[in-house]
Amino acid sequence: MEPIVGDLITLKKDDISYEGILIPSPKKDSIVIKLSSGYNIGFKRSSVEITKIKKRQRPKIFPETKFDKKKDLPEISLISTGGTIASRVDYETGGVRWLMKPEEIFFMTPEISDIVSFKNISSPFQIASESMTFECYKILAKEAAKELNSGAKGIIITHGTDTLHYTSSALSFMLQNLSKPVCLVGAQRSPDRGSFDGAMNLIGASYIAAHSDIGEVAIVMHGEMSDTYCNVLRGTKVRKMHSTRRDTFKPINIPPLARVFMNGKIEKLSEYRLRQEENEVYADVEMEEKTAIIKTYPNFNPDIFDYYIDKGYKGLVIEALALGHVPTDTINDKFSWINSIKRATEEGIIIVFSTQCLFGRVNPFVYSNGRIMEEMGVIYVEDMLPETAYIKLSWILGHTNDYSEVKKNMLANLSGELNYRIKGDNSGL
Amino acid sequence: MEPIVGDLITLKKDDISYEGILIPSPKKDSIVIKLSSGYNIGFKRSSVEITKIKKRQRPKIFPETKFDKKKDLPEISLISTGGTIASRVDYETGGVRWLMKPEEIFFMTPEISDIVSFKNISSPFQIASESMTFECYKILAKEAAKELNSGAKGIIITHGTDTLHYTSSALSFMLQNLSKPVCLVGAQRSPDRGSFDGAMNLIGASYIAAHSDIGEVAIVMHGEMSDTYCNVLRGTKVRKMHSTRRDTFKPINIPPLARVFMNGKIEKLSEYRLRQEENEVYADVEMEEKTAIIKTYPNFNPDIFDYYIDKGYKGLVIEALALGHVPTDTINDKFSWINSIKRATEEGIIIVFSTQCLFGRVNPFVYSNGRIMEEMGVIYVEDMLPETAYIKLSWILGHTNDYSEVKKNMLANLSGELNYRIKGDNSGL
Secondary structure, three states, X not given: OOOOOOOEEEEEEOOEEEEEEEEOOOOOOEEEEEOOOOOEEEEEHHHOEEEEEEOOOOOOOOOOOOOOXXXXXXXXXXXXOOOHHHEEEOOOOOOEEEOOOHHHHHHHOHHHHHOOEEEEEEOOOOOOHHHOOHHHHHHHHHXXXXXXXXXXXXXXXXXXXXXXXXXXXXXXXXXEOOOOOEEEEOOOOOOOOOOOOHHHHHHHHHHHHHHOOEOOEEEEEEOOOOOOEEEEEEOOOEEEOEOOOOOOEEEOOOOOOEEEEOOOXXXXXXXXXXXXXXXXXXXXXXXXXXXXXEEOOOOOOOOHHHHHHHOOOOEEEEEEEOOOEOOXXXXXXXXXXXXHHHHHXXXXXXXXXXXXXXXXXXXXXXXXXXXXXXXXXXEEOOOOOHHHHHHHHHHHHOOOOOHHHHHHHHOOOOOOOOOOOXXXXXXXX | OXXXXXXXXXXXXXXXXXXXXXXXXXXXXXXXXXXXXXXXXXXXXXXXXXXXXXXXXXXXXXXXXXXXXXXOOOEEEEEEOOOHHHEEEOOOOOOEEEOOOHHHHHHHOHHHXXXXXXXXXXXXXXXXXXXXXXXXXXXXXXXXXXXXXXXXXXXXXXXXXXXXXXXXXXXXXXXXXXXXXXXXXXXXXXXXXXXXXXXHHHHHHHHHHHHOOEOOEEEEEEOOOOOOEXXXXXXXXXXXXXXXXXXXXXXXXXXXXXXXXXXXXXXXXXXXXXXXXXOOOEEOOOOOOOEEEEEOOOOOOOOHHHHHHHOOOXXXXXXXXXXXXXXXXXXXXXXXXXXXXXXXXXXXXXXXEXXXXXXXXXXXXXXXXXXXXHHOOOEEOOOOOHHHHHHHHHHHHOOOOOHHHHHHHHOOOOOOOOOOOOOOOOOOO
């Protein structure tokens, strides 16, 4: 009898037995089981013998967790959106399924009930972060504003990590007059694994949301590979920098705002907007969808600009080279960007240059190449991340298409996205 | 009398005098001079008084430097291509001009004559690195092979920094059977500045090219912000990570190959291909030009794939999210990539996924999203950098369009571009 996915089976290979739940295998001739440690182990099908099958043993479902509201704890609101932190593997289908109720998230993190009380827990949508769109940002911003304006001392948003920094950036611009903490939290390991990092991140975020003096949008995630503390990272100056590590989110061109330890200690590391309880938050959510990011690289054929022009795009963020350079003096003219940028700006498309180095800033005045672009109207956005520049440009273009207005706003420090001058070097590289 | 660019002038502001050469100003109402320290200082035109003008004082031209060949020093060849390391500001035009002769490069670095002897010094073209194309790589590879096959113990290529890592990657694939050092060197500060870093980088590269046991293409640049040592970085696993810092080049997902100190000491840090004097090098330079890099981001409209398909592109490298994710389950179907990737692969376009995190690796088997793409034929290139994947794909497609052949080669470790498994974490993040 062959086992089916979800069965608890025992495999024997070279006299060693392995017990685990059969999960779907990426290849036909292999067999993969999930051990009780949470790790997966795979074998060549022909190299193992199945010695025991316990049919369709389903892993225990997280039991319902109830929180008694404790009167002396500050009240925050939680918004759950999907992602690894809110998922578990469904061993019958092999797919990931979202937690049935956002409350299930606390099963792995009961410590939270000693830190905060929950005013409201909601889940407006459950989407993996790679599939989020501007529409999602609008829903989140409105939900966060509603909760903050009706008494929440702070917000925790659970979210997939892949695009967490795009969302943190969007909320940073959308949440006008914000002066309470909005903490975005994800996990790099799912709750059914021993190395689940979401619990620590949630605890860190609870301290920040309820007890800190921070009044900004921030990502709260592991600060190191070990479980020492979480970093609190400004929503507009942060980027996912490693595909698997738990300390994947790094501050770019500024230090972290703070560190938070698991005993509640908060260590301030740089200046930030301070909490003010009485402010009314306003969710200003309009975004232009006809925007794109284009990366510069050798042998890039700038004909692609014609596509964006013809499709009616309003703004393009260029991940330019280094100080903000693009090809201009190529051996073969067809690779020069000059005519394409000229045509695009003449058609009224806003062109923004940021650096694909990520660390450091663009500057059009060092080489003549940059001056040519600047004179054509390209906006050089200092040390702003390309991802942040894309979100910011889309948001500004949601409000105005006027070149001067867009330029003025792109170069204004609306939500900590710009450091006008780095003293010494605190880029974090 | 108003001064003109190139004049040596003295400005007075608030009773302090500043002497320097007038250089072009980015703005009409400002005035900028280059001080003798090499730094520029700018003022509002109306805030200063010009007290002295010495007409058209041209800064001294680097005098001709002659190298007596020393018989006991190993012979290497130098190829000069332009870039900051081979430039000086032309104070008459305000533009950058290339050194008249590649030998001028040594005026700032006379120490080299005690380290190496030069078999040949050539400059097949002088192009800023942002304007380099595949055509340039072909010329460089052929020139390097010719020199190595006629007796050079190693090669130094001076080059702009903006795309130095794309060139190092291209040469890594093109130079078949290479077993001598090919060192790429640039500078983040021009030779007319006190903080010129090219001298130290050239000295480091001279030691590596002439005296090391390395047999690979490597970038040799500052290892720290201070002048302690240069890092020797594998040509396929390196990236420019800061727009201005002198230690901008960082190894990604491996340690540096070695460090080289200014006294010639070479500290080996990881395994590399060893020098073998007798090998014949072959420059295999064919590259497909119909390739592109596309970055994944929220609200990306995948209609752009139609453009690449219709234009006859052969290969696309996707800077996917994290483990290699792209939007699939968006609220609005128009943002899902599934149909576009399906159409592209059906049309025979090779689709390669790398991670925009840069650090870490892609893996299609963690989430169902990845499995869907893998089944459509997407090639997940482990921990290969997007930039390297783009160069490698273009090079492989220059030789074959057969999917199985391309996939086999993309996943084969041809020039140290893949680390099949990172033990612990040595990603360098």
